[in-house]
Amino acid sequence: MVSFPIYFIRHGQTDWNKELRFQGQQDIPINETGRAQAMRNGRVLAQSLKDLKGLSVYVSPLGRTQQTFELVLEAGGFEKPDVIYDERLLEISFGDWEGITRDELLKRLPGQIEDRDKAKWFNIPPNGESYDMLAERVRLWLEEQTGPCLVVAHGGIMRVLRYWLENLPKQEAVKFSPPQDQILHWDGQRVNWL
Numbered sequence: 001m002v003s004f005p006i007y008f009i010r011h012g013q014t015d016w017n018k019e020l021r022f023q024g025q026q027d028i029p030i031n032e033t034g035r036a037q038a039m040r041n042g043r044v045l046a047q048s049l050k051d052l053k054g055l056s057v058y059v060s061p062l063g064r065t066q067q068t069f070e071l072v073l074e075a076g077g078f079e080k081p082d083v084i085y086d087e088r089l090l091e092i093s094f095g096d097w098e099g100i101t102r103d104e105l106l107k108r109l110p111g112q113i114e115d116r117d118k119a120k121w122f123n124i125p126p127n128g129e130s131y132d133m134l135a136e137r138v139r140l141w142l143e144e145q146t147g148p149c150l151v152v153a154h155g156g157i158m159r160v161l162r163y164w165l166e167n168l169p170k171q172e173a174v175k176f177s178p179p180q181d182q183i184l185h186w187d188g189q190r191v192n193w194l
Contacts, residue, residue, distance in 0.1 A: 002165055005148045007045065007055075007194075008184040010155055011068040012037040017180070021101050024094035024128065027063045037181040038068040042075030044183060044194050045150075052081045052150060058141075060089040060153040069152040088141040092156035095128025121170040131174050135160040158184060166191060 012034025016023045030038065049055075059069050066085075073080055097105060097112075106113050116123040124130045138160045151157075155178035163173035165186050183194040 002142065002145065002186065003188045004145070005188055006145075006151060006161075006165075006184075006186040007048075007149070008151045008153070008158055008161060008186070009038075009041050009045075009068065009072060010158055010178050010180050010184075011060075011062075011064040011152065012071070013180050014064055016099070019101060021099055022094040022097040022105075022125075024091055024098040025062065026098050030064050030067050034064070034068070034180065035071060038071035039075040040181055041068075041183055042072035042078070045072060046076035046078070048185070048194060049076075049078075052078050055081070055148045055150045056145065057081045057083045057150045058086050058089060058153070059083055059151075060091070060157070061085045061087055062090060062154075065089075065152045065154065072152065086141060088137045089151065089153040089157055091154035092131065092134045093128040094125050096126040097128065120174045131156070131160060131170070135163060139164060162191065 012030040014023065014028040014034060015031050016026070016028045018031065018033070059065050069083070072078070100108070102113060112125070116125070121131045124133070134156055138157060142161070142164055151161075158178040159173050159176050162168055162176060162184070163170065168176075179193075185192045185194050
Protein backbone atom coordinates (compact mmCIF):
# COMPACT_ATOMS: atom_id res chain seq x y z
CA MET A 1 0.00 0.00 0.00
CA VAL A 2 1.28 3.48 -0.90
CA SER A 3 1.01 5.54 2.27
CA PHE A 4 1.99 8.96 0.87
CA PRO A 5 -0.09 11.44 -1.14
CA ILE A 6 -0.33 11.34 -4.93
CA TYR A 7 -2.01 14.07 -6.97
CA PHE A 8 -2.88 12.81 -10.44
CA ILE A 9 -4.08 15.03 -13.28
CA ARG A 10 -5.22 13.63 -16.60
CA HIS A 11 -4.36 15.78 -19.62
CA GLY A 12 -7.06 18.09 -20.94
CA GLN A 13 -9.40 17.10 -23.73
CA THR A 14 -8.09 16.70 -27.28
CA ASP A 15 -10.10 16.70 -30.48
CA TRP A 16 -9.54 12.94 -30.66
CA ASN A 17 -11.00 12.55 -27.15
CA LYS A 18 -14.02 14.55 -28.30
CA GLU A 19 -14.38 12.38 -31.43
CA LEU A 20 -13.96 9.17 -29.35
CA ARG A 21 -10.91 8.07 -31.35
CA PHE A 22 -8.42 5.57 -29.93
CA GLN A 23 -5.64 8.03 -29.14
CA GLY A 24 -3.00 5.99 -27.37
CA GLN A 25 0.51 7.26 -27.93
CA GLN A 26 -0.30 9.60 -30.83
CA ASP A 27 0.82 13.11 -29.95
CA ILE A 28 -2.46 15.02 -30.24
CA PRO A 29 -2.60 18.52 -28.68
CA ILE A 30 -5.25 19.62 -26.21
CA ASN A 31 -8.13 21.74 -27.53
CA GLU A 32 -9.85 24.80 -26.02
CA THR A 33 -11.96 22.65 -23.69
CA GLY A 34 -8.77 20.87 -22.63
CA ARG A 35 -7.07 24.19 -21.93
CA ALA A 36 -9.98 25.25 -19.70
CA GLN A 37 -9.89 21.88 -17.88
CA ALA A 38 -6.15 22.22 -17.24
CA MET A 39 -6.57 25.78 -15.94
CA ARG A 40 -9.40 24.62 -13.66
CA ASN A 41 -7.20 21.85 -12.29
CA GLY A 42 -4.37 24.31 -11.65
CA ARG A 43 -6.63 26.62 -9.66
CA VAL A 44 -8.02 23.68 -7.65
CA LEU A 45 -4.55 22.27 -6.97
CA ALA A 46 -3.51 25.69 -5.61
CA GLN A 47 -6.30 25.40 -3.03
CA SER A 48 -4.63 22.26 -1.65
CA LEU A 49 -0.95 23.10 -2.15
CA LYS A 50 0.74 26.46 -1.68
CA ASP A 51 3.70 25.26 -3.75
CA LEU A 52 5.11 22.07 -5.25
CA LYS A 53 8.13 21.83 -2.95
CA GLY A 54 8.50 18.39 -1.41
CA LEU A 55 6.71 16.69 -4.30
CA SER A 56 8.31 14.55 -6.96
CA VAL A 57 6.79 15.74 -10.24
CA TYR A 58 6.28 13.30 -13.11
CA VAL A 59 4.85 14.10 -16.53
CA SER A 60 4.27 11.81 -19.48
CA PRO A 61 6.55 12.78 -22.40
CA LEU A 62 3.61 13.38 -24.78
CA GLY A 63 2.80 16.96 -25.77
CA ARG A 64 -0.77 16.96 -24.45
CA THR A 65 0.43 16.19 -20.92
CA GLN A 66 3.19 18.77 -21.13
CA GLN A 67 0.70 21.40 -22.37
CA THR A 68 -1.64 20.49 -19.50
CA PHE A 69 1.17 20.71 -16.95
CA GLU A 70 2.25 24.17 -18.14
CA LEU A 71 -1.34 25.43 -17.85
CA VAL A 72 -1.71 23.88 -14.39
CA LEU A 73 1.42 25.76 -13.28
CA GLU A 74 0.18 29.01 -14.81
CA ALA A 75 -3.35 28.83 -13.38
CA GLY A 76 -2.13 27.70 -9.96
CA GLY A 77 0.61 30.33 -9.76
CA PHE A 78 3.23 27.63 -9.19
CA GLU A 79 6.93 28.01 -9.92
CA LYS A 80 8.11 25.35 -12.35
CA PRO A 81 9.68 22.53 -10.33
CA ASP A 82 12.17 19.92 -11.46
CA VAL A 83 10.21 17.52 -13.67
CA ILE A 84 10.82 13.90 -14.64
CA TYR A 85 9.39 12.99 -18.06
CA ASP A 86 8.94 9.26 -17.56
CA GLU A 87 8.14 7.01 -20.54
CA ARG A 88 6.53 4.48 -18.22
CA LEU A 89 3.71 7.04 -17.88
CA LEU A 90 2.95 7.11 -21.61
CA GLU A 91 -0.62 6.23 -22.48
CA ILE A 92 -1.48 2.63 -23.31
CA SER A 93 -0.64 1.84 -26.93
CA PHE A 94 -3.62 0.96 -29.08
CA GLY A 95 -1.29 0.03 -31.94
CA ASP A 96 -3.07 -0.21 -35.28
CA TRP A 97 -6.29 1.12 -33.76
CA GLU A 98 -4.89 4.59 -33.03
CA GLY A 99 -6.79 7.31 -34.88
CA ILE A 100 -9.84 5.10 -35.43
CA THR A 101 -13.21 5.41 -33.68
CA ARG A 102 -14.97 2.41 -32.15
CA ASP A 103 -17.67 2.59 -34.85
CA GLU A 104 -15.06 2.67 -37.62
CA LEU A 105 -13.31 -0.30 -36.05
CA LEU A 106 -16.57 -2.24 -35.88
CA LYS A 107 -16.98 -1.74 -39.65
CA ARG A 108 -13.34 -2.29 -40.68
CA LEU A 109 -12.38 -5.14 -38.41
CA PRO A 110 -15.49 -7.02 -37.27
CA GLY A 111 -14.95 -9.03 -34.12
CA GLN A 112 -12.00 -7.10 -32.67
CA ILE A 113 -14.08 -4.78 -30.48
CA GLU A 114 -16.26 -7.68 -29.37
CA ASP A 115 -13.13 -9.62 -28.36
CA ARG A 116 -11.86 -6.58 -26.49
CA ASP A 117 -15.15 -6.10 -24.65
CA LYS A 118 -15.07 -9.71 -23.40
CA ALA A 119 -11.68 -9.36 -21.72
CA LYS A 120 -10.63 -5.71 -21.89
CA TRP A 121 -7.83 -6.01 -19.30
CA PHE A 122 -5.98 -8.69 -21.27
CA ASN A 123 -6.89 -7.73 -24.85
CA ILE A 124 -3.94 -6.64 -27.02
CA PRO A 125 -4.80 -4.58 -30.12
CA PRO A 126 -2.62 -5.41 -33.15
CA ASN A 127 0.84 -3.89 -32.46
CA GLY A 128 -0.45 -2.43 -29.19
CA GLU A 129 -0.48 -3.42 -25.54
CA SER A 130 -2.97 -4.67 -22.98
CA TYR A 131 -3.97 -3.04 -19.71
CA ASP A 132 -2.16 -5.94 -18.04
CA MET A 133 1.06 -4.85 -19.77
CA LEU A 134 0.39 -1.21 -18.88
CA ALA A 135 -0.22 -2.14 -15.25
CA GLU A 136 3.24 -3.72 -15.10
CA ARG A 137 4.81 -0.49 -16.41
CA VAL A 138 2.96 1.54 -13.79
CA ARG A 139 3.79 -0.95 -11.02
CA LEU A 140 7.51 -0.56 -11.75
CA TRP A 141 7.15 3.22 -11.57
CA LEU A 142 5.02 3.09 -8.41
CA GLU A 143 7.46 0.82 -6.57
CA GLU A 144 10.21 3.42 -7.01
CA GLN A 145 8.21 6.17 -5.33
CA THR A 146 9.13 7.05 -1.76
CA GLY A 147 7.16 10.21 -1.08
CA PRO A 148 4.46 12.62 -2.26
CA CYS A 149 4.04 12.96 -6.03
CA LEU A 150 2.31 15.07 -8.64
CA VAL A 151 1.63 13.16 -11.86
CA VAL A 152 0.29 14.52 -15.15
CA ALA A 153 -0.48 11.65 -17.48
CA HIS A 154 -3.31 9.77 -19.20
CA GLY A 155 -6.63 8.03 -18.66
CA GLY A 156 -5.15 4.55 -19.02
CA ILE A 157 -2.50 5.38 -16.42
CA MET A 158 -5.21 6.62 -14.05
CA ARG A 159 -7.14 3.37 -14.51
CA VAL A 160 -4.22 1.13 -13.60
CA LEU A 161 -3.03 3.44 -10.83
CA ARG A 162 -6.45 3.07 -9.21
CA TYR A 163 -6.15 -0.70 -9.72
CA TRP A 164 -2.91 -0.73 -7.72
CA LEU A 165 -3.82 1.86 -5.07
CA GLU A 166 -7.39 0.76 -4.37
CA ASN A 167 -7.03 -2.92 -5.20
CA LEU A 168 -9.87 -2.62 -7.71
CA PRO A 169 -10.97 -5.69 -9.67
CA LYS A 170 -9.43 -5.57 -13.16
CA GLN A 171 -12.72 -5.32 -15.03
CA GLU A 172 -13.89 -2.51 -12.74
CA ALA A 173 -10.64 -0.60 -13.24
CA VAL A 174 -10.88 -0.67 -17.05
CA LYS A 175 -14.54 0.40 -17.06
CA PHE A 176 -13.74 3.55 -15.06
CA SER A 177 -14.10 6.74 -17.15
CA PRO A 178 -11.20 9.00 -16.07
CA PRO A 179 -12.22 12.68 -15.79
CA GLN A 180 -10.19 15.45 -17.38
CA ASP A 181 -11.65 18.17 -15.17
CA GLN A 182 -10.90 16.69 -11.74
CA ILE A 183 -7.78 15.78 -9.82
CA LEU A 184 -7.42 12.31 -8.36
CA HIS A 185 -5.94 12.70 -4.88
CA TRP A 186 -4.68 9.61 -3.10
CA ASP A 187 -4.33 10.70 0.53
CA GLY A 188 -2.40 7.61 1.57
CA GLN A 189 -5.51 5.57 2.32
CA ARG A 190 -8.23 6.40 -0.21
CA VAL A 191 -9.01 8.30 -3.39
CA ASN A 192 -10.62 11.72 -3.14
CA TRP A 193 -11.59 13.92 -6.08
CA LEU A 194 -10.61 17.58 -6.17
